[in-house]
Amino acid sequence: MQGNQALSEASRVARWSDRRGGPNFHAAPPRLKVSSDEYGAETFEVSVYFRGPLAWEGSPQAIRLHITRDERLVLPAEERPLLHRYSDADQLGKVSLSCYPLLEMLAEKLRALCGQRRFAISRDLYDVHRLVASGTDLPILATVLKEKLAAKGMSLDVVAPKTILPREREFEVDWGRNLTRLLPKGQEVSFSDAWATTFSLLDSLCRVLA
Numbered sequence: 001m002q003g004n005q006a007l008s009e010a011s012r013v014a015r016w017s018d019r020r021g022g023p024n025f026h027a028a029p030p031r032l033k034v035s036s037d038e039y040g041a042e043t044f045e046v047s048v049y050f051r052g053p054l055a056w057e058g059s060p061q062a063i064r065l066h067i068t069r070d071e072r073l074v075l076p077a078e079e080r081p082l083l084h085r086y087s088d089a090d091q092l093g094k095v096s097l098s099c100y101p102l103l104e105m106l107a108e109k110l111r112a113l114c115g116q117r118r119f120a121i122s123r124d125l126y127d128v129h130r131l132v133a134s135g136t137d138l139p140i141l142a143t144v145l146k147e148k149l150a151a152k153g154m155s156l157d158v159v160a161p162k163t164i165l166p167r168e169r170e171f172e173v174d175w176g177r178n179l180t181r182l183l184p185k186g187q188e189v190s191f192s193d194a195w196a197t198t199f200s201l202l203d204s205l206c207r208v209l210a
Contacts (some may be wrong), residue, residue: 003032006046006067014048020091023050027060041070072151074144075101107130107145110205113198114158120167122175122191128184129194132201142208160206161199168195 007030014025028049037043044067049060082095100108109124109131117124149156164171175191183189 003034003044006065007032010046010048010065020088023052023090027051037070038067042067043070047167051158063118067136072082072147073100073104074107074147075104077101102131102134103137103141103144105140106136107148110159110202111148111152112144114160114163114202115154120170120174122171122179122194125175125191125194125198126179126189128201129189129197130187132197136201138204138208142205145205146209156209159202159209161202164198164202171195 010030014030017023017025025048030049031047033045033047035043035045044065046065046067047062048065049062051060068149077098078101079096080099082092083093083099084095106128109127112121113128115123145159148155149158170197174196
């Protein structure tokens with residue numbers, strides 16, 4: 001997909017929303033930002049501005065779509081139903097979306113934790129903890145992660161507890177500052193639990209990949 005195609009698709013969705021009495025996605029022209037990821041690959045960010053039923057003053061809010069063109073998918077995408085629990089659900093009908101398999105998502109999070117990200121993002125720890133709780137096939141995860149690392153030119157040596165250990169305090173600070181207040185009620189997780197889950201998983205993967 002090229003940048004102009006992304007803008008065209010955003011405009012098409014805005015017109016679809018107009019026909020169905022949805023939010024006003026013409027509050028401002030959509031904006032395209034072209035940049036590069038950590039590895040120099042081209043990425044797009046499309047901002048679609050809207051005004052909803054609440055009379056917000058000032059600049060319109062925006063939905064931002066991040067599109068990458070240089071990501072290797074190892075496992076086949078999975079079709080999952082759209083969960084839309086609002087009163088206009090009948091207007092949508094049954095909608096399914098092509099999604100990352102959970103194991104692929106877990107591999108992405110581990111790659112980020114083991115060196116892809118410049119800063120310590122505690123959300124990665126939370127996601128790893130939740131994904132592990134949903135069930136993990138360690139041999140398949142190891143295979144997927146190996147290919148994910150190779151696609152970015154990263155060594156298998158980074159998959160080890162020692163990689164993240166020096167940043168424990170940095171992750172903990174970010175957890176308290178940026179994550180705790182966002183955790184859904186009933187799904188709270190302590191930093192120590194998420195850290196222990198991630199540490200244990202990396203230790204197990206290290207043994208499988210050895």
